[in-house]
Amino acid sequence: PTAVGKSDLCLNLAKKFQTEILSCDSRQFYQEMNRGTAKPSSEELAEIPHHFINNLTIHDSYDVRKYEEEALALLGQLFQKHGVVILTGGTGLFADVVVNGMDAIPEVAPEIREEIIQEYQSKGLTWLQGAVEEVDPEFYAQVDRGNPQRLMRALEIWRGTGLKFSSFRTKKKIKRPFEVIKIGLDRPREELYKRIDSRMDQMLSEGLFEEAEGLFEKRELNALQTLGYTEIFDFLEGKYDKEELIRLLKRNSRRYAKRQLTWFRRDPLIHWFHPSEEREILAFLANQIGLNPPKVATQL
């Protein structure tokens, strides 16, 4: 989860293994978003090569599939130089796609999605539900019906391909040409929340508010539909006062961490550690990879 202490640990691991880091954090991609995304510092970035940080502009349109392609291509190169590469970040879906792949679903013209969004906004959720039920009853039976994004996705596939969204969803895992060892980091809830709260204070004192203010005109962009930024945009529109703003920033960050944990907890292959257990993590990794554990451990 966010603020648990991923960056520090991964930096140390990367040094031990003399390798590079791939980020799978869907907001650290963007060059314009710095204060609110907890990117590694420029010193840290200089120390160890990081990928997928500052690789996009907020004006770029990007999605998981593109990330999958780029990450796999990059991994192909990195594995020629390194035996081990570190992938780290809190965007569960993106990490999952690198590890397990994703069903091949044809690309759909962006105009179709635009059109569906417009239609949904004027006709409402009931219309959307009816439309999906009609074209893809199998998917409709499984989907969370209150979730417009899911419903619109199914509809855009239907309109773009003439085939049911459910017909593409095999959920088969793709075998990658590398092995994956999953490490999960967690802390007692109270401890995590304290870190989240104080990190938000720190972000604000380092200029998050000013950064968001500067991006206000562009707030409709997808990249800026982001925790930490949207709350400030709403404040700037006069929806609440400063005290409430800070309360919401912290609360929503806590909720985000909870959602992340829900996502990761369901993966039985994750080995969980407290971030302070660096020695144990190294020993565990060395053992999994087949190195001599004591040798690695003594280098601490």
Next chain:
RNA sequence: GGUGAUAUAGCUCAGUUGGUAGAGCAUCGGACUGAAAAUCCGUGAGUCGGUGGUUCGAGUCCACUUAUCACCA
């Protein structure tokens, strides 16, 4: 010391003419296949400050009591 007010869910409070309790916030759990820091679904909990009384029945009325706050000395 005197007078008055308040005491109900973790917090702020509501509770109509007495029929064993609710709302917001917080919390907690879950979903997730091309928007994912997004989007959505669900949730528990209170010996109504304490004791006694009136009543078929009291958070609601009465007495005493404890705590807090305000004002007056």
